[in-house]
Amino acid sequence: MNTTKSSKLFAEAQLHMPGGVNSPVRAFNSVGRDPLYIASAAGAKMRDADGNEFIDYIGSWGPMIVGHAHPRVIRAIQEAAESGTSFGASNEKEIALAKLIKKFVPSVEIVRMVNSGTEATMSAMRLARGFTGRDKIIKFEGCYHGHGDSFLIKAGSGVATLGLPDSPGVTKSTAADTLTARYNDIESVYELVESNKGAVAAIFIEPVGGNMGCVPARKEFLQALRDLCDAEKILLIFDEVMTGFRLAKGGAQELYGIAPDLTTFGKIIGGGLPVGAYGGRAEIMKMIAPSGPVYQAGTLSGNPLAMTAGLETLKIIEETNDFYAKLEEKSAYLENGMKDLLKKANLNYTINRVGSMFTLFLWMRTWLILIRQKLRIRRNLQIISIRCSNRAFICRRRSLRRVLFRIAHSEEDLDATLAAFEKSL
Ligand code: PMP
Numbered sequence: 001m002n003t004t005k006s007s008k009l010f011a012e013a014q015l016h017m018p019g020g021v022n023s024p025v026r027a028f029n030s031v032g033r034d035p036l037y038i039a040s041a042a043g044a045k046m047r048d049a050d051g052n053e054f055i056d057y058i059g060s061w062g063p064m065i066v067g068h069a070h071p072r073v074i075r076a077i078q079e080a081a082e083s084g085t086s087f088g089a090s091n092e093k094e095i096a097l098a099k100l101i102k103k104f105v106p107s108v109e110i111v112r113m114v115n116s117g118t119e120a121t122m123s124a125m126r127l128a129r130g131f132t133g134r135d136k137i138i139k140f141e142g143c144y145h146g147h148g149d150s151f152l153i154k155a156g157s158g159v160a161t162l163g164l165p166d167s168p169g170v171t172k173s174t175a176a177d178t179l180t181a182r183y184n185d186i187e188s189v190y191e192l193v194e195s196n197k198g199a200v201a202a203i204f205i206e207p208v209g210g211n212m213g214c215v216p217a218r219k220e221f222l223q224a225l226r227d228l229c230d231a232e233k234i235l236l237i238f239d240e241v242m243t244g245f246r247l248a249k250g251g252a253q254e255l256y257g258i259a260p261d262l263t264t265f266g267k268i269i270g271g272g273l274p275v276g277a278y279g280g281r282a283e284i285m286k287m288i289a290p291s292g293p294v295y296q297a298g299t300l301s302g303n304p305l306a307m308t309a310g311l312e313t314l315k316i317i318e319e320t321n322d323f324y325a326k327l328e329e330k331s332a333y334l335e336n337g338m339k340d341l342l343k344k345a346n347l348n349y350t351i352n353r354v355g356s357m358f359t360l361f362l363w364m365r366t367w368l369i370l371i372r373q374k375l376r377i378r379r380n381l382q383i384i385s386i387r388c389s390n391r392a393f394i395c396r397r398r399s400l401r402r403v404l405f406r407i408a409h410s411e412e413d414l415d416a417t418l419a420a421f422e423k424s425l
Pocket residue numbers: 061116117118119121144145146147206210211239240241242266267276
């Protein structure tokens with residue numbers, strides 16, 4: 001595969017941007033090769049600057065669930081752009097998107113639009129603190145909630161460990177307010193809550209972990225969190241930036257039948273344009289300015305183009321018969337095909353899949369176990385993913401993370417993927 005142009009572009013980019021990129025994963029650092037520069041994308045296919053075509057399983061890390069450059073989304077954006085790109089004043093599309101989000105996710109009674117998943121989680125955290133009058137939050141090892149200071153806290157070595165900054169620039173005092181528990185381990189949460197009685201404002205969780213590979217929470221674990229939060233007056237916040245509108249219309253909370261107090265969104269609700277949102281119980285959301293004292297604002301929040309792209313994407317989901325059943329069918333087809341090939345190749349593996357999120361790796365239930373496995377298998381999996389990409393298969397470069405399907409993958413795409421996978425094995 002000739003990637004000369006991509007390599008030239010990367011060499012130039014490195015002169016102008018940190019690491020040559022505007023977001024770290026794009027640098028392909030863990031893979032040891034130059035990143036690809038994408039020139040165009042349509043449906044399930046992406047084309048790089050050198051003209052190589054790929055079947056895409058990244059989906060822009062989540063947003064492109066209806067496929068790249070969906071004609072309806074593109075047309076809607078074009079039409080909206082002709083009426084102006086930003087007003088700094090309200091527009092009708094904001095209401096339409098808010099209504100559709102509420103319809104899909106009943107626990108959301110009021111919703112505020114922002115510009116990224118990071119903004120959504122940071123704002124939800126401030127709101128939780130404002131609402132409860134408490135300072136501390138609990139998050140889980142292996143969960144990612146964007147790059148807000150409070151969330152960039154090292155997993156820590158024990159349940160009682162106070163947070164340590166995971167990045168230079170995060171102050172110790174900020175980190176001290178973030179407590180870290182173990183995913184799927186309710187005892188670790190009980191201990192933290194007990195030793196910080198009355199001080200915990202919120203528990204943040206990815207209800208299906210997507211940032212440590214696909215690791216689903218056990219239902220009884222989420223239910224125990226819900227019960228604990230009710231008993232201790234702590235807000236339960238589901239970070240559905242990745243799972244929202246992906247695992248079901250109503251996201252992971254629909255799948256599990258457990259309603260959080262607040263939910264954060266991103267990715268799919270922007271249809272490929274920069275959007276995030278947070279919402280939940282009206283009583284809490286009314287604390288946000290201007291209806292309440294908790295300040296949060298945004299020059300481009302509710303941007304008409306972003307609202308349009310998100311709205312059209314959600315409408316496509318709503319109007320496509322059996323959207324999620326089809327996605328499930330495609331995902332299961334690939335999972336089963338890969339399982340057969342892995343068995344034939346005599347490889348020890350586990351595939352974790354929840355709907356259209358899946359990851360190939362060894363056994364895991366908690367992030368700690370995963371870290372041990374990771375050291376051993378990362379190398380192998382990376383080699384698989386590079387080899388696959390040479391045969392028209394992009395999976396996520398740090399291949400321990402999840403692959404995301406889209407409705408746009410055809411049977412032919414899936415079979416081509418399996419053929420590439422087989423060769424790589
Ligand atoms: N939360 C989760 C669960 C995410 O997966 C991400 C992004 N991968 C974020 C928050 C942050 O979103 P953004 O990159 O849009 O800031």
